[in-house]
């Protein structure tokens with residue numbers, strides 16, 4: 294186990310054990326810091342319900358995710374290292390199949406020629422029933438977010454002692470944003486279904502019809518997700534379920550058994566671009582939005598370097614600068 298700190302040295306207290314707090318805990322430990330990781334398991338915690346999908350090219354504009362060239366390889370290496378440390382399987386690389394409708398095709402086809410998009414494209418299949426085409430993307434996959442947070446909680450509960458907390462880092466996700474203490478937010482509730490689907494292909498992630506279907510093993514899938522900007526709580530609703538069922542229908546899924554219907558709140562400040570910094574006495578790591586699996590490891594590393602080594606936070610991720618703008 295490669296970490297070294299003096300038992301009894303001042304520890305860093307992380308409040309919130311979702312993707313942000315869990316990634317930070319590892320990054321701090323690997324830099325020799327002692328860590329206390331706290332989580333009170335609130336309803337609506339995003340990392341507990343997320344599908345963990347990493348889709349390299351996303352959105353209506355069909356663009357590679359922000360700074361993916363740096364964040365994605367760092368995230369995959371990070372999850373592999375945690376897998377080794379915890380003897381668990383967390384990162385599942387899978388092709389992402391983007392189903393494109395007739396009316397989306399001209400826009401998507403134009404993007405496919407651009408080098409920054411073409412770099413992620415494995416193939417384009419123009420013979421797909423019910424769709425104009427299927428674009429198969431490489432480099433994506435799924436993080437088992439819930440398991441990642443659980444194994445991290447176990448690892449830190451077991452190995453690090455409390456000591457005196459020198460620094461406090463708030464990683465409370467949407468719960469730290471809803472009261473407006475960090476300025477305006479765009480937090481969005483999301484509802485998601487877990488399903489058993491007999492005979493459904495488990496070798497790829499399907500994206501289309503405004504949602505996705507992500508295989509999670511053993512004939513089970515996560516399907517989602519809704520975006521709602523009111524009623525920001527962790528309660529699943531009949532309307533949310535109906536919306537995800539519409540997505541399933543457009544993805545061609547007919548027969549399924551519902552295993553779970555859950556909801557969480559995405560912590561959104563500036564789209565899905567995380568922000569880190571020190572505000573008053575506390576460090577803050579937030580704003581992972583809809584893309585925590587992709588951005589949490591790299592943002593956590595920068596935060597750990599700032600806390601342990603006093604390294605300056607780069608302007609683009611600096612929460613202080615964002616709040617002053």
Ligand SMILES: Cc1cc2nc3c(=O)[nH]c(=O)nc-3n(C[C@H](O)[C@H](O)[C@H](O)COP(=O)(O)OP(=O)(O)OC[C@H]3O[C@@H](n4cnc5c(N)ncnc54)[C@H](O)[C@@H]3O)c2cc1C
Pocket residue numbers: 308309310311312313314331332333334335337338339340341342343344345346347464465466467468469482483484485517518519556557558559560579580581582583584585586587
């Ligand atoms: C339905 C849905 C689907 C999603 N799908 C994907 C996806 O496919 N891919 C992807 O990358 N992202 C996805 N996301 C987004 C992803 O879940 C988030 O980016 C990420 O989980 C945010 O992590 P976080 O640690 O900032 O917040 P959270 O996961 O919400 O964690 C915050 C934690 O802090 C704890 N906490 C808060 N206050 C306190 C306190 N005072 N004391 C102790 N503990 C406290 C809470 O209990 C919670 O566990 C999805 C989100 C939702 C809702």
